[in-house]
Amino acid sequence: MVHLTRLRLNRDWAISDDGIVDRGVDSDLAVKMKDGFKNVRWHLDRERGVATTEKPGEHLARYTVPIRPMLGCVAVAPHSTQAPPGTGDSGRWGGNMDFNEIVEGATVYLPVNVPGALLYVGDGHAAQGDGELNGNALETSMDVEFTVEVVPHKSLMGPRVESATHIMAMGLAGSLDDAFRAATANMAQWLTDDYKLTPSEIAQVLGTAAEYKVSEVADRNAGIVLKINKDRLQPLTPAK
Amino acid sequence: MVHLTRLRLNRDWAISDDGIVDRGVDSDLAVKMKDGFKNVRWHLDRERGVATTEKPGEHLARYTVPIRPMLGCVAVAPHSTQAPPGTGDSGRWGGNMDFNEIVEGATVYLPVNVPGALLYVGDGHAAQGDGELNGNALETSMDVEFTVEVVPHKSLMGPRVESATHIMAMGLAGSLDDAFRAATANMAQWLTDDYKLTPSEIAQVLGTAAEYKVSEVADRNAGIVLKINKDRLQPLTPAK
Amino acid sequence: MVHLTRLRLNRDWAISDDGIVDRGVDSDLAVKMKDGFKNVRWHLDRERGVATTEKPGEHLARYTVPIRPMLGCVAVAPHSTQAPPGTGDSGRWGGNMDFNEIVEGATVYLPVNVPGALLYVGDGHAAQGDGELNGNALETSMDVEFTVEVVPHKSLMGPRVESATHIMAMGLAGSLDDAFRAATANMAQWLTDDYKLTPSEIAQVLGTAAEYKVSEVADRNAGIVLKINKDRLQPLTPAK
Amino acid sequence: MVHLTRLRLNRDWAISDDGIVDRGVDSDLAVKMKDGFKNVRWHLDRERGVATTEKPGEHLARYTVPIRPMLGCVAVAPHSTQAPPGTGDSGRWGGNMDFNEIVEGATVYLPVNVPGALLYVGDGHAAQGDGELNGNALETSMDVEFTVEVVPHKSLMGPRVESATHIMAMGLAGSLDDAFRAATANMAQWLTDDYKLTPSEIAQVLGTAAEYKVSEVADRNAGIVLKINKDRLQPLTPAK
Numbered sequence: 001m002v003h004l005t006r007l008r009l010n011r012d013w014a015i016s017d018d019g020i021v022d023r024g025v026d027s028d029l030a031v032k033m034k035d036g037f038k039n040v041r042w043h044l045d046r047e048r049g050v051a052t053t054e055k056p057g058e059h060l061a062r063y064t065v066p067i068r069p070m071l072g073c074v075a076v077a078p079h080s081t082q083a084p085p086g087t088g089d090s091g092r093w094g095g096n097m098d099f100n101e102i103v104e105g106a107t108v109y110l111p112v113n114v115p116g117a118l119l120y121v122g123d124g125h126a127a128q129g130d131g132e133l134n135g136n137a138l139e140t141s142m143d144v145e146f147t148v149e150v151v152p153h154k155s156l157m158g159p160r161v162e163s164a165t166h167i168m169a170m171g172l173a174g175s176l177d178d179a180f181r182a183a184t185a186n187m188a189q190w191l192t193d194d195y196k197l198t199p200s201e202i203a204q205v206l207g208t209a210a211e212y213k214v215s216e217v218a219d220r221n222a223g224i225v226l227k228i229n230k231d232r233l234q235p236l237t238p239a240k
Numbered sequence: 241m242v243h244l245t246r247l248r249l250n251r252d253w254a255i256s257d258d259g260i261v262d263r264g265v266d267s268d269l270a271v272k273m274k275d276g277f278k279n280v281r282w283h284l285d286r287e288r289g290v291a292t293t294e295k296p297g298e299h300l301a302r303y304t305v306p307i308r309p310m311l312g313c314v315a316v317a318p319h320s321t322q323a324p325p326g327t328g329d330s331g332r333w334g335g336n337m338d339f340n341e342i343v344e345g346a347t348v349y350l351p352v353n354v355p356g357a358l359l360y361v362g363d364g365h366a367a368q369g370d371g372e373l374n375g376n377a378l379e380t381s382m383d384v385e386f387t388v389e390v391v392p393h394k395s396l397m398g399p400r401v402e403s404a405t406h407i408m409a410m411g412l413a414g415s416l417d418d419a420f421r422a423a424t425a426n427m428a429q430w431l432t433d434d435y436k437l438t439p440s441e442i443a444q445v446l447g448t449a450a451e452y453k454v455s456e457v458a459d460r461n462a463g464i465v466l467k468i469n470k471d472r473l474q475p476l477t478p479a480k
Numbered sequence: 481m482v483h484l485t486r487l488r489l490n491r492d493w494a495i496s497d498d499g500i501v502d503r504g505v506d507s508d509l510a511v512k513m514k515d516g517f518k519n520v521r522w523h524l525d526r527e528r529g530v531a532t533t534e535k536p537g538e539h540l541a542r543y544t545v546p547i548r549p550m551l552g553c554v555a556v557a558p559h560s561t562q563a564p565p566g567t568g569d570s571g572r573w574g575g576n577m578d579f580n581e582i583v584e585g586a587t588v589y590l591p592v593n594v595p596g597a598l599l600y601v602g603d604g605h606a607a608q609g610d611g612e613l614n615g616n617a618l619e620t621s622m623d624v625e626f627t628v629e630v631v632p633h634k635s636l637m638g639p640r641v642e643s644a645t646h647i648m649a650m651g652l653a654g655s656l657d658d659a660f661r662a663a664t665a666n667m668a669q670w671l672t673d674d675y676k677l678t679p680s681e682i683a684q685v686l687g688t689a690a691e692y693k694v695s696e697v698a699d700r701n702a703g704i705v706l707k708i709n710k711d712r713l714q715p716l717t718p719a720k
Numbered sequence: 721m722v723h724l725t726r727l728r729l730n731r732d733w734a735i736s737d738d739g740i741v742d743r744g745v746d747s748d749l750a751v752k753m754k755d756g757f758k759n760v761r762w763h764l765d766r767e768r769g770v771a772t773t774e775k776p777g778e779h780l781a782r783y784t785v786p787i788r789p790m791l792g793c794v795a796v797a798p799h800s801t802q803a804p805p806g807t808g809d810s811g812r813w814g815g816n817m818d819f820n821e822i823v824e825g826a827t828v829y830l831p832v833n834v835p836g837a838l839l840y841v842g843d844g845h846a847a848q849g850d851g852e853l854n855g856n857a858l859e860t861s862m863d864v865e866f867t868v869e870v871v872p873h874k875s876l877m878g879p880r881v882e883s884a885t886h887i888m889a890m891g892l893a894g895s896l897d898d899a900f901r902a903a904t905a906n907m908a909q910w911l912t913d914d915y916k917l918t919p920s921e922i923a924q925v926l927g928t929a930a931e932y933k934v935s936e937v938a939d940r941n942a943g944i945v946l947k948i949n950k951d952r953l954q955p956l957t958p959a960k
Contacts, residue, residue, distance in 0.1 A: 062475035174894015235302035414654015542955035609930035715782035
């Protein structure tokens, strides 16, 4: 478990582009967007906490984006016997998840697969919409501080994230449909292991408390995140 | 455009179940959930604004769900020349969208396809998690008041919803992947028509401001909703 | 069960077009194909058994298509209590399946859902590639003769087709991935009911004998067909 | 381009199992198949050319599978700058494609990405149904002979295979829906480059001549293969 204690920009610009990735376009939008993926340079005003494009088009002259620094990559080694995956890939072991709630204060849970876990972090984004629709977010540099804690005897089907208000189970797969199944199964395992819920109880809780968002569509795996507000879970917490 | 001015429960119970629909289960979770879809009856405490199961399992004795009345169905006639679709279906014309932000105060935009539009509403839910994972939400009865306004010369690729804080474009299709494309195309059309954005500008706004949530997975069409916070759009609003 | 005893063209031309439907294009191919869906008129030479475009482009001057008449639609009424679906739709009850092996000599199995079944046939194609990629095939007119037989006490998850050489189970769903699952489940039911195979035996037979083809991608439902060669099944046939 | 001149079994047994992978099961079939993936050992009778299970279940006592040796893996190095992918993965560079038409006599076309290409072959299957539904085929050992030829100035979007009767373009992606798009785009590129067809002509040829089959669903990438009979293409062949 990796707790991000501090995540701060250390540069006043970021690079992004103006395209929309394949998973976001139907055939008409593909034609409309055919000239996309030109570089766009953003100015990061750290004092005001907003980003603006350096050379905005006519209609974006006053457009600003609230800065919300996040890490695109948090990962451990997936296994010891095979070739390591590229840093652009993702899986049960984390990786290039590009989830915009991996911010200062968040805790990321990943399984330990090899001695020493071999944690790495990277891919700093000054801000990112859901999905990382441009293929890039506002790519920049940042100072990162984190603490690591080992939680023994815990099994995880996929990456999990915790914020002050929510627990979040991620599903990563080759399509949004399969990522949705994976996120649901990941959360069902969480509710079984930590809250001792029966299958019937899991269905009732998810049916009434599930919040699903699309985390990313830009890489080989698409991501769906299933969030549950901790207020809902508080009455379920088993006595220790 | 249909503005929901008042949406209030008029009964103190609701029916749901304890299963998870096919789009939510992988093969392991399917085995775990195989005894699901038994009826669950909920008590609706309208004074406290919470729902509780009448006969909770051991671990749900203290579980409560905030009541948030919504309409599963808002629809117009899709066309005049074909047989009408069933009320469980959905499409560009709205229908059984099961989106939990169609609540009191929301405005739903649907295209007028036949003289008189032939609007209908229904399928009241006391509360519903994203996705309507049980196939049912907390199905109940409610008093509905709404106003209707005709907006001339407006083209819509799919249903749209507006709240106090967000504009929302819905995509409805046979898979989450295609629904994601449809939601993105629907919002791109909105930004083109009402904000005069160029394709490059649309990509930049969506890449930094998109919020995607899964609205529903329980019916023939799956739904994805692309939301944009109005604060982001305010500086883009063209002079009238 | 509907046996197509005779399926013959009665006209010497057909209409099609030159587009590729959304399910067949990625964003690059969408741009390339953006001017598609112009009408193409084909001449049907019934004596030679070939179709040729009336005004071929430069490179298709010598291109010919073997005529293989098929029915796009074979259907019964799906249910008695809801509004009937449009004739462009498909489902467990058959419908607009656009499967190019529904030809003279084939037998189509559909469930009887209402008294009298309410069978209809239509949508004659002089020839069609897998998938009906243009949205249209070579649409034409034909003489149709068929016989109908009622098979009592038989349950079908989806449409089934039988030829001289194969049994074929169709899956129809909102995505190819879900259609693949539906076709497999449909065939597993067939092998259970008619051949008494256990789950382990079904897996072994499908793993070694399955032939999967894409039947159609042009309509709301996509179709996958799972075929098994009757030679493989002959040794499994239970004594009557 | 790799031409498989000889592919012969050198062992009289193979290992497989009796499960069905996730992409092949819906929730009901998942429950039915929950005890699957037990080892099944097959006897390979090379003289008669058939495979039989060593300990068949009651209904499979007389079940035989025609032996048709194939290579699951034919691959080159994908790139020189990143970590190599595992041998279970697949992509534009080939890999673990598990396509049952990569048999003796077939030619596989792969792009050369690094000096020397770094070709490898492996994963011998005595026989395999479409999809490799069990996750394994009849896994065995074989003698392989092949010749390699370098074709200069040729661009390939994905792997291609040629047999005596067909040209075949493969699509590999995280879902069957995306694999279908990739196979279609790969074949469109082939028809553009080698046959000089215009977009309109490509649509007409594919609409009338496409044969789509599912090659595999067992690994991270699913595969769809678009085949065209060479008889259709012969009249299109440009003068050299």
